[in-house]
Amino acid sequence: MKHIQSSIPAVLPLLFGAALAAQTATTSVDRSVQASYEKSLGSANNGVEFTLDARAAFDRDLVAGSHYDRRSELTAEARAVVHLFGTEREAVEVEGEVFAERMVDSTATVGGTVYASYRQSGGGSGHVDIGGATKWSLSDWSVSALSSRTYEREFGPFNVFPTDPSMTFWIGPLPVTLHGNAGASAGFLLALRTNPATPRVEASGTVFGKASGWAELTVGLMCAHVSLRIELTFGHVEAGPVMRAAEGDVGGDLEFELTPIELSVEVEASWCTGSATETLFHYSAPTISSSLPLS
Numbered sequence: 001m002k003h004i005q006s007s008i009p010a011v012l013p014l015l016f017g018a019a020l021a022a023q024t025a026t027t028s029v030d031r032s033v034q035a036s037y038e039k040s041l042g043s044a045n046n047g048v049e050f051t052l053d054a055r056a057a058f059d060r061d062l063v064a065g066s067h068y069d070r071r072s073e074l075t076a077e078a079r080a081v082v083h084l085f086g087t088e089r090e091a092v093e094v095e096g097e098v099f100a101e102r103m104v105d106s107t108a109t110v111g112g113t114v115y116a117s118y119r120q121s122g123g124g125s126g127h128v129d130i131g132g133a134t135k136w137s138l139s140d141w142s143v144s145a146l147s148s149r150t151y152e153r154e155f156g157p158f159n160v161f162p163t164d165p166s167m168t169f170w171i172g173p174l175p176v177t178l179h180g181n182a183g184a185s186a187g188f189l190l191a192l193r194t195n196p197a198t199p200r201v202e203a204s205g206t207v208f209g210k211a212s213g214w215a216e217l218t219v220g221l222m223c224a225h226v227s228l229r230i231e232l233t234f235g236h237v238e239a240g241p242v243m244r245a246a247e248g249d250v251g252g253d254l255e256f257e258l259t260p261i262e263l264s265v266e267v268e269a270s271w272c273t274g275s276a277t278e279t280l281f282h283y284s285a286p287t288i289s290s291s292l293p294l295s
Helices: 002-025
Strands: 029-042 047-064 067-084 087-110 113-130 133-143 147-159 166-171 174-195 200-221 224-246 249-259 262-271 274-284 288-293
Touching: 029 224, 029 249, 029 288, 047 087, 047 113, 047 224, 047 249, 067 174, 067 200, 067 224, 087 174, 087 200, 113 147, 113 174, 133 147
Parallel strands: none
Antiparallel strands: 029 047, 047 067, 067 087, 087 113, 113 133, 147 174, 166 174, 174 200, 200 224, 224 249, 224 262, 249 288, 262 274
């Protein structure tokens, strides 16, 4: 009797550990990490807004017995919105997703044991919009085994507004015209890797975008005019995501460089027999660099 009583304290931790392990083995897992960055330049009437988002996630859900649905997923998005003369327009949007999953297809119980068959798949989708129009899209990539792909594209520059926004007013007998437009360009170089059997997904590369604009003030009559032209690069951003998602390994970094503003001012005089142009001012702001961990 004394021997049995003395053995109970030693057995309890083992029983508790086994129960905890059994509980952990049947617990669903939902883990995700992300990184975001936002920057506004200028004002709500004339300026640009940048947003960067990246997310890595892994999900595991118990289906039956000791069989689980497992899915790994990466998503990323970069956007630039331009405001010009109080008008707002999306300049650039780059968005993508890559996934791999191993899902329970069917189950059967034989002699008290649950058996399962699985289906595994992976793939990706994405698009690049400039000025509200889709310039590239990917929606048909689908795989069932280990696969690696590389994509490289460059687009633009394109005008964001189909016609130049403008306004005309008078200073005494002289008409004064103010008009302008905004342009945008984008591109990417991405390496994607999916393994549905694990499942595991990885992505790395570079995504870049640039929004620019110009405004011109013209005063004159007949064949004699004087124009003041301002050209502005609202921002040139390059983002380098390094991301991964698998059971027990979800993370990455979002590295980026942003050149906020590059500005030049020119004056042009034209008359009936000729013209002349002079650069009055040029400025480029220092580049902002940062690395954001997905957390």
